[in-house]
Amino acid sequence: MTSHKTTVQTMKPATAAKKLGVYLEATPAEFQEGVVSRNELNALQADPPEWLSTLRRTGPHPRPVVAAKLGVSIAGLARGGVTDPLTTEEIDALKEENPDWLVRERTTQAEVRKEAVRIKQKHSDRADRTDQTPGARS
CATH class of the missing domain: 1.10.287 (Helix Hairpins)
Incomplete structure (x- = not known):
């Protein structure tokens, strides 16, 4: 059985924060409380919102x-x-x-x-x- 990465896969906020290289507890509440799809993660990496850029910087x-x-x-x-x-x-x-x-x-x-x-x-x-x-x- 092979594992294919699809756009419907989701991850816990902790996993997404780790992949983004940010501290989970410093992310916005809506990020911490939801789930993140692979598409959303790719979008955050490609075009980070201000909160993510600020966290990465400071x-x-x-x-x-x-x-x-x-x-x-x-x-x-x-x-x-x-x-x-x-x-x-x-x-x-x-x-x-x-x-x-x-x-x-x-x-x-x-x-x-x-x-x-x-x-x-x-x-x-x-x-x-x-x-x-x-x-x-x-």
Whole structure:
């Protein structure tokens, strides 16, 4: 059985907010209380209304967005004691303050990314060697 994406599919507001990258509790009541169709979600992404543009610009932002803006993981946010949504202003203030936990978590995140690249390269090199081995299947 295959799953086809249709225009009649709907999602909960929490799912739609996650896909839009906004904090659900900061969205208008009519968004929070309804359901969102795939067409409505596509329309919101293509031509965001003022409330969505404002939320994306100033927040409050959900944890994944806060983590990305700070260059850390979601777990790193928790280790740093950041458990609530933050506004863009609060994120900028944290960047300016640059507390020890943020420096530490950014360093950790950079190391994780470097390791991921190293592993990807290792797998790629291994695949290249396998492809060049006589008798190897393509």
